[in-house]
Amino acid sequence: MESAGSEKRLQTLFHELKLADGRVAPEFVWVWNRAQISPGSPRGFKISLAVATALTVVALSSLAFWWKNWQPTQRSNQAVVSRPVTPDLTPAPRLATPDPALPGSAAPNVLVKFARRNVKVVARRHRELNTTNVATQEDVSISSWQSPTARLLQSPADNVLTSLPQLDRSLTNLKTFLPDTPQ
Amino acid sequence: MNQKQMDIPELQAALEKLHVASFGWALSCCRRDRAEAEEVLQTVYLKILEGKARYRGECQLKTWLFAVIRKTAITEQRKRLLRILRLTAASNPAPERNPFVAEPAAAFERSEAQKQFQSALRRLPARQREALHLVFYEDLSLREAADVMGVSIGSVRQHYERGKKHLRESLNREELDYGISWQRKETPDAVS
Numbered sequence: 001m002e003s004a005g006s007e008k009r010l011q012t013l014f015h016e017l018k019l020a021d022g023r024v025a026p027e028f029v030w031v032w033n034r035a036q037i038s039p040g041s042p043r044g045f046k047i048s049l050a051v052a053t054a055l056t057v058v059a060l061s062s063l064a065f066w067w068k069n070w071q072p073t074q075r076s077n078q079a080v081v082s083r084p085v086t087p088d089l090t091p092a093p094r095l096a097t098p099d100p101a102l103p104g105s106a107a108p109n110v111l112v113k114f115a116r117r118n119v120k121v122v123a124r125r126h127r128e129l130n131t132t133n134v135a136t137q138e139d140v141s142i143s144s145w146q147s148p149t150a151r152l153l154q155s156p157a158d159n160v161l162t163s164l165p166q167l168d169r170s171l172t173n174l175k176t177f178l179p180d181t182p183q
Numbered sequence: 184m185n186q187k188q189m190d191i192p193e194l195q196a197a198l199e200k201l202h203v204a205s206f207g208w209a210l211s212c213c214r215r216d217r218a219e220a221e222e223v224l225q226t227v228y229l230k231i232l233e234g235k236a237r238y239r240g241e242c243q244l245k246t247w248l249f250a251v252i253r254k255t256a257i258t259e260q261r262k263r264l265l266r267i268l269r270l271t272a273a274s275n276p277a278p279e280r281n282p283f284v285a286e287p288a289a290a291f292e293r294s295e296a297q298k299q300f301q302s303a304l305r306r307l308p309a310r311q312r313e314a315l316h317l318v319f320y321e322d323l324s325l326r327e328a329a330d331v332m333g334v335s336i337g338s339v340r341q342h343y344e345r346g347k348k349h350l351r352e353s354l355n356r357e358e359l360d361y362g363i364s365w366q367r368k369e370t371p372d373a374v375s
Contacts, residue, residue, distance in 0.1 A: 010319060010347065013296070014319035017300070018207055020297070022203045024217065025203050028202040031228060032195065032198075032228055035226075035232060038225065038229055
């Protein structure tokens with residue numbers, strides 16, 4: 001009984017509210033005309049355009065960053081392949097391809113493999129650098145090597161031995177080639 | 184009107200008939216803010232004119248229109264909130280508008296009973312307020328209210344019942360604070 005009474009009371013209040021709203025409602029023609037002359041919604045378009053542009057920029061920059069980091073690793077891998085194989089070399093790392101059979105664990109596996117490969121590649125590059133340095137040092141030492149007995153072959157008359165008399169010159173000129181000869 | 188697509192002049196005539204009810208519904212969706220309700224209604228008409236909101240005759244025009252108004256009001260409220268946040272970050276916050284002061288024409292709303300009723304309505308959760316408005320104010324069935332709100336009929340029934348209970352409790356509490364009780368008003372003999 002009380003519930004029915006309060007429901008009726010609510011209905012009355014809502015009805016009064018409806019009547020009051022009807023009195024303050026703007027005219028339809030006024031709202032309709034305002035809608036017709038309003039310039040649409042360019043703001044929404046601009047926002048969506050800005051969001052799309054921002055997303056594209058982010059995607060492109062991340063792609064560029066990834067490409068920049070990826071290229072040296074690839075080059076070092078190629079260098080490893082072209083280098084003669086030595087027994088102490090570790091085997092070339094396999095590419096991190098996610099196992100399609102394990103969809104849930106694919107992403108972490110790829111990350112772990114990628115990290116391992118990076119560590120291996122860095123170590124290999126260190127080794128390569130060390131090997132190159134040693135080879136360069138050896139080259140320098142060979143080019144400047146001298147026999148320990150080279151000094152014994154040196155004499156004061158080295159000039160005579162290293163020069164040749166010219167046959168179309170006069171005797172006086174020839175004599176000039178002979179050391180200790182009065183001219 | 185049902186199962187029929189309309190061209191713009193036809194739709195305009197139908198919208199004119201529903202205009203007052205649409206404005207009341209927009210007011211309810213905008214927590215009785217008249218300026219905001221007008222803006223929402225204008226945006227809805229603009230959507231209809233631009234073809235962004237198209238009536239395909241799949242349901243009653245009133246149900247469709249009310250659903251569009253509800254969605255637009257939610258979107259506008261979000262935008263307004265963002266604008267307020269931006270303004271608050273930039274400068275001092277704008278003082279909150281009092282709808283009773285902002286509507287000088289509505290002298291009726293200054294009556295205590297309506298003030299209490301509207302303040303109790305505002306305190307209700309949005310879904311409950313919407314369900315009550317559609318049933319009591321617009322005389323829609325629960326099925327039609329469910330279509331407008333985009334929820335199941337069971338859900339609307341629940342919102343409707345809870346809303347009624349909360350509104351009743353809230354009004355009772357406020358009137359007790361004010362020194363009047365419904366029971367005492369309705370049954371004056373019971374008061375000694």
